[in-house]
Amino acid sequence: MKIIVANQAEKDLITRLFNAMHEFGILEYIHKETTKDTSPRDGTVNDDDFIIWSNEADILREEICYPRIEIDKNESDIKVEGELVTGTCRFCGITTRGIGEDSEGCTYEEYVDYQSQESQNNWRCTECESRICECCGEKLTDNDDETECADCLTSKAEVKP
Known part of the structure; x- marks a missing residue:
């Protein structure tokens, strides 16, 4: 399985997602809850009754555990709502949410930067930002x-x- 993302931050995010799916046994859970130990279209059950067949789950298990995640700068960035960005003002201690009233959000890569320790250490609320020397x-x-x-x-x- 090959997944194409726009940048390294997105690659790291998708890698963590697949690692979590593997760690928590998501595919095994889906397999247990939704599959039958029979092949599709063998005539014994209705094909529409199950989301993933047993043999399909085995095939997917290998692909999900070891996906190839590639970066292509021509891919569209993952968009994040600006309201997901939060920080605590280094001057007054107020926790604020968002990156500006006129903002349409940010890319996931920008979100990671906003939430970095360096950005958080320098976070300023709108009022304090307007009063900076x-x-x-x-x-x-x-x-x-x-x-x-x-x-x-x-x-x-x-x-x-």
């Missing part, structure tokens, strides 16, 4: 009328003769 980019301004944080304002005042 234009000088250092690290601290918040004291109010909406200022564009620089207290430290940057103080250091500029000390430098002026």
